[in-house]
Amino acid sequence: MNMKADVTRRTLLDVQDLHTVFEKDGNEVHAVNQVSFDVKEGEILAIVGESGSGKSITAMSLLRLIPSPPGRIVGGRVLFNDQDLLDLGDEQIRRLRGRDIAMIFQEPMTSLNPSLRIGRQLAEPLRVHGSVPKEKVRERCLELLRQVRLGDPEKRLDAYPHELSGGMRQRVMIAMGLACLPKLLIADEPTTALDVTVQAQILELLRDLVRQNNSSMMLITHDLGVVARYADRINVMYAGRIVERGTAEEIFHRPKHPYTLGLMESMPRLDQAPGSRLTPVPGQPPDLSDPPPGCPFHPRCRFAEARCRSERPPLEQITENHWKACWVDTDAKR
Amino acid sequence: MGAYVLRRLLALIPTLLIASVIVFGVVRLVPGDVLDLMLSENAYSSNAPEDRAQLEKALGMDKPLYMQYLSWAGNALRGDLGESLWRNTPVTEEIGARLGVTLELGILALLIALIIALPVGIVSAIRQETLADNVGRSFSILALAIPNFWLGTLVVILPALWWGWSPPTEMTPFFEDPIENLKTFLVPSLILGTSLSAVIMRMTRTMMLEVLRQDYIRTAWAKGLRERSVVLVHAVKNAMIPVITLVGILVPILFGGTVIIEQIFRLPGLGQLLLEAVSTRDYPIITGVFLVTGVVVMLVNLIVDLCYGYLDPKVRFDR
Ligand SMILES: Nc1ncnc2c1ncn2[C@@H]1O[C@H](COP(=O)(O)OP(=O)(O)OP(=O)(O)O)[C@@H](O)[C@H]1O
Numbered sequence: 299m300n301m302k303a304d305v306t307r308r309t310l311l312d313v314q315d316l317h318t319v320f321e322k323d324g325n326e327v328h329a330v331n332q333v334s335f336d337v338k339e340g341e342i343l344a345i346v347g348e349s350g351s352g353k354s355i356t357a358m359s360l361l362r363l364i365p366s367p368p369g370r371i372v373g374g375r376v377l378f379n380d381q382d383l384l385d386l387g388d389e390q391i392r393r394l395r396g397r398d399i400a401m402i403f404q405e406p407m408t409s410l411n412p413s414l415r416i417g418r419q420l421a422e423p424l425r426v427h428g429s430v431p432k433e434k435v436r437e438r439c440l441e442l443l444r445q446v447r448l449g450d451p452e453k454r455l456d457a458y459p460h461e462l463s464g465g466m467r468q469r470v471m472i473a474m475g476l477a478c479l480p481k482l483l484i485a486d487e488p489t490t491a492l493d494v495t496v497q498a499q500i501l502e503l504l505r506d507l508v509r510q511n512n513s514s515m516m517l518i519t520h521d522l523g524v525v526a527r528y529a530d531r532i533n534v535m536y537a538g539r540i541v542e543r544g545t546a547e548e549i550f551h552r553p554k555h556p557y558t559l560g561l562m563e564s565m566p567r568l569d570q571a572p573g574s575r576l577t578p579v580p581g582q583p584p585d586l587s588d589p590p591p592g593c594p595f596h597p598r599c600r601f602a603e604a605r606c607r608s609e610r611p612p613l614e615q616i617t618e619n620h621w622k623a624c625w626v627d628t629d630a631k632r
Numbered sequence: 633m634g635a636y637v638l639r640r641l642l643a644l645i646p647t648l649l650i651a652s653v654i655v656f657g658v659v660r661l662v663p664g665d666v667l668d669l670m671l672s673e674n675a676y677s678s679n680a681p682e683d684r685a686q687l688e689k690a691l692g693m694d695k696p697l698y699m700q701y702l703s704w705a706g707n708a709l710r711g712d713l714g715e716s717l718w719r720n721t722p723v724t725e726e727i728g729a730r731l732g733v734t735l736e737l738g739i740l741a742l743l744i745a746l747i748i749a750l751p752v753g754i755v756s757a758i759r760q761e762t763l764a765d766n767v768g769r770s771f772s773i774l775a776l777a778i779p780n781f782w783l784g785t786l787v788v789i790l791p792a793l794w795w796g797w798s799p800p801t802e803m804t805p806f807f808e809d810p811i812e813n814l815k816t817f818l819v820p821s822l823i824l825g826t827s828l829s830a831v832i833m834r835m836t837r838t839m840m841l842e843v844l845r846q847d848y849i850r851t852a853w854a855k856g857l858r859e860r861s862v863v864l865v866h867a868v869k870n871a872m873i874p875v876i877t878l879v880g881i882l883v884p885i886l887f888g889g890t891v892i893i894e895q896i897f898r899l900p901g902l903g904q905l906l907l908e909a910v911s912t913r914d915y916p917i918i919t920g921v922f923l924v925t926g927v928v929v930m931l932v933n934l935i936v937d938l939c940y941g942y943l944d945p946k947v948r949f950d951r
């Protein structure tokens with residue numbers, strides 16, 4: 299099911315050394331710290347990591363949606379079709395948002411405007427980017443709602459958000475993201491508000507629509523089960539950095555980084571209640587305004603050595619399809 | 633919604649009755665007595681007790697207070713608020729002649745306040761911590777700190793001293809010559825409106841900042857909307873809900889302001905009527921003015937509630 303990492307595929311998005319900080323009580327919180335990754339055309343790239351690891355902030359930095367103040371992108375490049383998004387003027391980036399790169403946010407309950415009808419909100423990206431002729435907008439909205447399998451689409455267009463359940467709102471958000479057939483869809487926990495069977499439906503739908511439009515998707519999630527089924531490649535984030543990267547196959551069958559190993563061990567098994575989330579790895583993530591010296595994971599790492607406490611391991615390629623940021627050969631030590 | 637409005641209007645009646653009992657009672661507690669005033673003013677033969685009793689009887693004030701109230705309330709329900717004790721003109725006529733002035737002053741002041749407060753508050757919020765924001769906020773602190781009677785007095789006195797100019801004090805009815813009429817009202821309503829705008833502006837700014845942090849605003853940006861649409865379509869409507877509430881609360885305060893400003897600019901409004909009635913203890917007029925302003929305030933609150941229905945789709949009028 300997963301594509302083999304395909305070197306011949308064109309790179310759609312190339313993120314280099316992205317660095318985003320937040321000002322908090324006079325300290326700088328390094329929410330995204332020198333992050334580099336790329337997204338190929340037609341690929342589904344997953345970003346996984348526990349809460350607070352910087353997944354959403356990475357995604358929002360790409361579209362320059364970081365609330366400022368207190369946030370600021372202090373460095374790096376975001377090349378989309380070889381154009382640096384961080385260099386674009388406000389008007390240029392605006393034209394790109396929703397049309398070339400769309401984002402589905404994590405919070406379906408609060409991401410729709412409570413005082414505007416669904417139809418109005420869904421039509422906005424179509425109208426502002428002129429994606430379809432004016433008289434076709436309503437028709438396209440209905441089509442989108444049918445695509446995300448929202449029952450009774452005619453009626454839904456006239457509804458207000460409070461009249462819809464969380465799951466329905468999430469479908470509306472997805473429809474909105476897909477409206478202009480973006481080349482890159484960023485889906486931040488797109489299925490949190492849904493129950494398990496619907497989750498699978500929606501993810502399959504997202505995958506099919508992405509494949510159908512020949513777009514790419516950046517899928518952000520806590521759920522390794524989801525990642526295993528839908529992602530082509532995986533980036534594992536910890537404390538604002540990418541600590542391991544590889545094809546889904548590599549990461550699942552040959553995880554190397556101790557943090558990834560911890561995540562794998564905590565994966566829900568069949569005998570657990572669906573949707574239950576474990577604290578993946580014992581211990582707390584570091585304070586991002588004052589990260590520990592050396593490897594940021596060392597206070598929680600069972601493989602830690604003296605060197606880990608003083609030197610930070612860089613993200614290095616270990617095989618053709620596998621990168622990791624760790625000093626230790628975990629295979630040898632297990 | 634029609635049924636809702638009707639029910640709300642009917643609900644005004646008991647509220648007004650309770651308010652009128654309080655007003656009726658409080659007015660009579662004001663020290664000093666209309667009988668004493670009349671007796672001394674009209675230089676009745678002497679302050680003889682028989683004169684006093686006669687006068688008391690003529691004014692219907694010999695009966696116990698609750699009887700006086702009941703007959704007053706009965707008449708009020710039929711639209712008769714009694715007669716001025718001094719002029720023998722019907723209270724409704726006295727009020728009718730003045731209500732227009734006060735309403736015009738109040739409405740103009742409110743409009744001016746909103747015209748200043750909304751744009752300044754919105755710009756202040758979307759350009760937080762910039763020059764525009766600081767100018768706006770300084771203005772609002774200034775407007776809050778300067779009492780409008782002081783500003784009003786200056787506006788009347790200083791130009792008179794410097795250029796021998798003073799604001800027109802002859803009132804032209806609006807429908808006779810709107811321009812002349814507005815000239816009379818311009819300065820007083822500017823003063824009243826400016827001082828009112830300070831609070832509204834602060835509330836607008838605060839609410840805009842609050843709304844602009846919401847997730848749905850981020851969604852709006854992510855769609856590629858222009859700043860204009862994000863602010864005017866997505867933010868303002870939600871930010872206006874508490875601002876409208878504030879406007880409802882400000883209306884009685886606004887009336888207090890018109891009493892003072894009418895005095896300074898010699899506008900023949902309800903405020904003037906009220907002050908005069910208080911100093912002559914003209915009880916029916918005082919009670920009448922309070923009753924009418926009470927009705928106006930309650931109507932404004934009804935309008936405010938109807939605005940909620942427009943701004944917030946969760947509000948429904950069918951219960
Ligand atoms: N508005 C903010 N002010 C200060 N710090 C912030 C703000 N937003 C995010 N951060 C910091 O950025 C870090 C990363 O946040 P982010 O939302 O990207 O985490 P995440 O990986 O998406 O987590 P989750 O899985 O819970 O969504 C947080 O730990 C927090 O310290």
Ligand code: SF4
Nearest residue numbers: 593596599606624625
């Ligand atoms: S570098 Fe050391 S501390 Fe960091 S993950 Fe590897 S083993 Fe653990």
Ligand SMILES: [Mg+2]
Nearest residue numbers: 353354404486
């Ligand atoms: Mg997140």
